[in-house]
Amino acid sequence: MSAPSTEEPAARRRILDAAFSAFLESGYAETSTLEIAKRAKVSKRELYALVGNKQEMLVACIRERAQRLQVPADLSPPRDRDSLARVLVSFGSQLLR
Template sequence: MANIRSKSESKRKQILDAATMLFTEQGYSSTSMAEIAQDAGVSKQTVYSHFGNKDELFAASIKQKCDSYHMTEIGLDTANEPAEILFVLAKRFLAMLTSKEALAIHKICAYESKSYPQLSELFYQEGPERIVNDVAILMADFDSKQQLAIPTPKFAALQFLNMVKGECWMRVEFNTKKQLSEAEINRYLTSSIAMFTKGYSL
């Protein structure tokens, strides 16, 4: 039984990997379920048995990409200060946000939003909304453990994530000639996190 499940999970991942690559390279409208099946090395019927339609597959590919950065695995450790935990979270979030796939999907949703208005909604639900909710849980943990005073966790999560994007995301998004170095990014994040934790100090 376990072997059957593992085969099924393996095929599901093959499909998701193929879908992510094709959506990223070709866009949503130009990618067919048949192409995804061919690239995944499975039958079209297998694709539909795992994902009912292209919208569902698009949403699942976004979720898998977000999950690959382990955003939801950040938890509290009594040995770590909030600033240390937030720095790890910030680095993972920024890496995900500036990845080739995330940038491509963002552009796809903007470009194809008139023809496929559901894309932006799917992207928001499986990407930004899930991440904000997960970070809000972390903020609530800081508050309950009296490490920071955060009465509105979701509000704080939105503040934090938008602060993290900073100049780095803008430069990557607009593909400017100058990009920030790792040292510049780290200095910005360290300074921003210090300001954030001071603002929510007990």
């Protein structure tokens, strides 16, 4: 087995970014691996080799964004509907970054 090329991390990043954008725009069901490969400027073969199938791409996108989330130290449980809405908006904003 050969060592990964220096291009592989960059190609994987492009694939995951393309997948996330496509899932947001068209939804998971309507997004094809061909569309993701075109957006990432890779072949479908490379896409499958670096990331796997569409479900694995979705899981990788979610996992990556979940790792970015940080719970504020001063976060207290929401007391009312407005404070819950603020917490959810903040969470959603962080998730989409």
